[in-house]
Amino acid sequence: MLNLENYIRDIPDFPKHGVVFKDITPLLANKEALVSCTTALLNLTENQKIDKVVGIESRGFFFATSLAQHLNAGFVPIRKPGKLPFETLKQPYTLEYGMDALEIHEDAISKGDKVLLHDDVLATGGTASAACKLIEKLGGEIVQCNFLIELEFLKGASKLRKYDVRSLLTY
Ligand SMILES: O=P(O)(O)OC[C@H]1O[C@H](OP(=O)(O)OP(=O)(O)O)[C@H](O)[C@@H]1O
Ligand SMILES: Nc1ncnc2[nH]cnc12
Numbered sequence: 001m002l003n004l005e006n007y008i009r010d011i012p013d014f015p016k017h018g019v020v021f022k023d024i025t026p027l028l029a030n031k032e033a034l035v036s037c038t039t040a041l042l043n044l045t046e047n048q049k050i051d052k053v054v055g056i057e058s059r060g061f062f063f064a065t066s067l068a069q070h071l072n073a074g075f076v077p078i079r080k081p082g083k084l085p086f087e088t089l090k091q092p093y094t095l096e097y098g099m100d101a102l103e104i105h106e107d108a109i110s111k112g113d114k115v116l117l118h119d120d121v122l123a124t125g126g127t128a129s130a131a132c133k134l135i136e137k138l139g140g141e142i143v144q145c146n147f148l149i150e151l152e153f154l155k156g157a158s159k160l161r162k163y164d165v166r167s168l169l170t171y
Helices: 025-029 033-043 061-070 125-139 156-160
Strands: 009-012 019-021 053-054 072-079 088-095 098-105 112-123 142-152 167-168
Touching: 019 112, 025 033, 025 061, 033 061, 033 167, 053 061, 053 125, 061 072, 061 112, 061 156, 072 098, 098 112, 112 125, 112 156, 125 156, 142 156
Parallel strands: 053 072, 053 112, 112 142, 142 167
Antiparallel strands: 009 019, 088 098
């Protein structure tokens, strides 16, 4: 297994002064690292039954669709406002460097669906907890929230205490 940390670079003061941004584009661009990361994320799920993998725009999409294919599950996008064309549910949130809102299609998840939530980074947890609220409003059962990177010092996991939270890399 490759050391995935070697494919993630720190960008100081992006997108705002004081934020050290974890740039995963070197990992995405390397074919061995891409496979290794997908396999490692899949291993976190431990063969649990999953009906839908939910990915959060935009960096959550990179691995969520691939995870869905490997898990024989559907993929559901959670997007920034105004991007989804059908009827939506909306949830405001704050994140490490700003605030916004997230939307999901109201028919994207059926009551009782077993859901894996995936995103690239867990920072303050604002984004992921808003996504969990949307999934649960639609009747989804969150089996696991998994992340490529967890910035532990921002304590995002404390907003997700109800859930099985797993991360490949912690900083
Ligand atoms: O835990 P939080 O403090 O909420 O931050 C984590 C979120 O921030 C980033 O997304 P961003 O909003 O930058 O959007 P992007 O994926 O489109 O770049 C990241 O991909 C997570 O979704
Ligand atoms: N420091 C960080 N690097 C990359 N994505 C992020 N999302 C929130 N904080 C982040």
